[in-house]
Amino acid sequence: MLGICKLCDQEKELKKSHAIGRTIFNKVLASTDKNVLLNISPRKSKILSTNDQWDTYQLCADCEALFNKQYENYSIQAIRGKYDSVQITETRLGRSFQGLKQEKVIMYVLSIFWRAAQSNHPAYSGVTIPDELNKYLKYIFLENKDVLPNFFNVRMRAIKDEMQLISKEGLQKVLISPYVYKENKNVKYVMLFEGWYFEIFYLKPSFKERKKYGFLRNGKKVFLAPFIDFSEIPGLMRSLVHGKAITDSIVL
Numbered sequence: 001m002l003g004i005c006k007l008c009d010q011e012k013e014l015k016k017s018h019a020i021g022r023t024i025f026n027k028v029l030a031s032t033d034k035n036v037l038l039n040i041s042p043r044k045s046k047i048l049s050t051n052d053q054w055d056t057y058q059l060c061a062d063c064e065a066l067f068n069k070q071y072e073n074y075s076i077q078a079i080r081g082k083y084d085s086v087q088i089t090e091t092r093l094g095r096s097f098q099g100l101k102q103e104k105v106i107m108y109v110l111s112i113f114w115r116a117a118q119s120n121h122p123a124y125s126g127v128t129i130p131d132e133l134n135k136y137l138k139y140i141f142l143e144n145k146d147v148l149p150n151f152f153n154v155r156m157r158a159i160k161d162e163m164q165l166i167s168k169e170g171l172q173k174v175l176i177s178p179y180v181y182k183e184n185k186n187v188k189y190v191m192l193f194e195g196w197y198f199e200i201f202y203l204k205p206s207f208k209e210r211k212k213y214g215f216l217r218n219g220k221k222v223f224l225a226p227f228i229d230f231s232e233i234p235g236l237m238r239s240l241v242h243g244k245a246i247t248d249s250i251v252l
Ligand SMILES: [Zn+2]
Pocket: 005, 006, 007, 008, 009, 010, 012, 059, 060, 061, 062, 063, 064
């Protein structure tokens, strides 16, 4: 399909693009009998099963490759523990990483949100970004720059489930589609996949908040992704209550 690529703005053949990458979907879909994954949408208080990959025509092949090469391939493999250069250790507080290129993961998370905001797939209807930020992000993607911490801060936490609402394997298969909400005068973009909870802080969090574990930082060798309980995720419990489908679709 010919169209204007959302990143380079040129008229080109467009590919079916994913915001949350195909590899995430493949991992989940391959391991479920019914070929569905659970899409929890706290914004709409809905839980849906899905077997589509939320892809739409929005990027040319070059721009698609740019996201994979610059951020996605590394980040997914690294947080899955596939690299010898990245050591992951479970501690009392969370999962500790040695050797993680945090700046790549920051950009990976931002690139998902940017693509979600461009997408006209209903799963991503909860995400929009203002024009000037759109321009700024396009610039740093195309020029392969790091984002300035004054603009976005990204926190990554590891999900645990004290109440055992879902099996441990099941947790890996829950995907919360990106959504936006307001908290403490800030705006947060959040999402969950493969047992990781990601938040982008639109405004710079307070110094006190930034000192807590979980904020990814450029150029630092050690990172701790603290645990967050499943039940503490904003809006999630409400969705679980409304979405009685959870027990049907998540016999995982
Ligand atoms: Zn392009």
